[in-house]
Amino acid sequence: MTTYPFTMFGITEARPGARWQALFDATWPAYRRFHLSEGRDARPTRAEAEAALQTHMPELHETWEQLVALTGDDDDAAVFLTQWNLPAFAPAACSQVVALDPAPALARNYDYAPGLFEQTSLSTDYRRPVLGTGDCLWGLLDGMNDAGLVVSLTFGGDRAHGEGFGIPLVLRYLLETCTDVEEAGRVLARLPIAMTYNVTLLDATGASVTAHVGPDRPAEIRPVSCATNHRWTEPVDPAHAARYRSVERLDLLGGLQEEGADADAMVAALLEAPLYTRDYAHGFGTVFTADYRPAEGTLTYRWPGIVWERRFDSPDATVDVILGDADTWSTMPNLDAPDPAATPDRPGATAAAEPVAELPADWADRSSADLAALVRAGIDELARRGSGEGFALLTGLSGHVGLALGESARRIAEQGSWAQVAALSGTTKQAAWARWH
Incomplete structure (x- = not known):
């Protein structure tokens, strides 16, 4: 991998x-x-x-x-x-969806080549407070303003390229100048945009639409609250849609909405196949999942085992992430809690999954250092075997360790303080809280 x-x-x-x-x-x-x-x-x-x-x-x-x-x-x-008449961007394949329960929320997966990601989350107050994922130095891939307007983009499935602005600055402009979906839709309809995109908008009232925009065409705005990488129900480029499973992803999101899935369920689905992908080598891996809750004023980035929350007034901070390729998702261990109903024919399954072993009775009396040594010895033995099974299990353990670190940090903070967590981890209190709270 x-x-x-x-x-x-x-x-x-x-x-x-x-x-x-x-x-x-x-x-x-x-x-x-x-x-x-x-x-x-x-x-x-x-x-x-x-x-x-x-x-x-x-x-x-x-x-x-x-x-x-x-x-x-x-x-x-x-x-x-x-961002006027830039070269054509390499198209990203993304998924985005709105949920209204328990309060309006927009969640999205950004699926792209990791090396082309700017790696920034920006909180600014140029004309008004705006928080979002940075691109092209001051543009945004997704974002929210203090009025509760949320916007997010996906590639629209048509490779047409013409005169207009790069979409990241268009999203910045919407958030700097608009307060609700109706106003933002009017602005989108008048702006020249260089490439084809689906832009999903949500506001504090729960109103939501998706706009299909592109060069030399009027914006099409419909009361649709999820989007992937094609125009409405019929792909302009069927080969592209098939390669990135755009129709299948959109059908899944629409089905979740019809079932009444709440915001947390939508986010959970985005963190699992087939919505979460790992084909990074071909530009189709989930680089991040963004979870916008305008009523709470939060933007939460999620990766398996990592949760990183940002607010308009959050201090500067960083988070370290390791993404990993896989030939197919089914060969990868599930890094979240195991799904007992999973089978090898459906997402969430992993051939390498093992029942969780009970802790040996004599381990309860061992010191923390002894336990760490035993765990380390087991990990080293799995590595030495050089087997595919051992490799898959090690990958799953790495995610489990990330979850365990968070649990341990929270327990220490509850019993002591985040300053203590920071001292133990060699970071700042703010960084420790942002990574593990």
């Missing part, structure tokens, strides 16, 4: 400043290569790009000027930051 480790950065900075400049310095070389991948002549001039921003999204112009100043007034960066 190939692994894809990364650190995700939670950045809270009301106005563009030192934190954003550090992000720019770290990522601009890669973004610059993408921006100029077709040659500078293929990109608009700075004047053309700025004029497009002022014409269609004038409310963002002042912030754009501040960002450009932090780049050292770099012309290429100035054009890139307008």
Whole structure:
């Protein structure tokens, strides 16, 4: 199994400043290569790009000027930051769904190549408080504002590419300027967008729609509250839809809604196959699951064994994640609690699953150090055997250890404090709380 480790950065900075400049310095070389991948002549001039921003999204112009100043007034960066007529993005295959019980919520899986993920969660106050997953330095893949408006994007299944803005900045614009679904729908309908997407919107009242948008076409907005990677029920590109199981994923989400699944059940489904995928090598692995609860003002990122919550006022923090490829999901151990009803023919099954052994009677009297030594010896023996079964079991154990760390940290905090957890783990109190609370 190939692994894809990364650190995700939670950045809270009301106005563009030192934190954003550090992000720019770290990522601009890669973004610059993408921006100029077709040659500078293929990109608009700075004047053309700025004029497009002022014409269609004038409310963002002042912030754009501040960002450009932090780049050292770099012309290429100035054009890139307008997101006007960028090169075509590699399409992501994602799933997103709205649930209304017990309160309005939007959850989504972002399925993409890990190496193309910016790894940022941004909390800003450019025009109003906005919290979401960063892309293209100030755009968003999904997000929420202080009015309770939530937006999320998926690729729309049509590879058409034309004149318009990159969708990450469009999502930023919706959240900076709109308060509800009706208003956001009107804005989407007037904006030129360079590629095809499904954008699902939810507001604090529980109203939700999905907009199918793209270049040289009017936005289609319907009272649909889930989306994958094709237009409504009929894929424009059947081969693409089949490759990424877009119709099957949408049918599953729709079925869950018809059954009345609540928000927690929707999130649980997103963390299991077939919605959760691990084909990272081919750009179709779940990089993160985002869980938006506007009434609570929370954005919770989830991975098997990891829960990381962000709020509008959360301090800067990080979370370490290790993703892993698999040829098929069924060969991977279930990293969450075992499903006793699972069979090898349905998601959630694992051929490597074993009954949980009872703790030997004499272990209860052993010291913690002795227990750790015994566990370590067992792990080492599984590794030495070099068998597929042992490898699969080790993979499952790694997820179980992550869950156990969280339980242990919470018990210590309940009996003592998060400062004690931080001291034991060699991190800050805020980081310990964000990772394990």
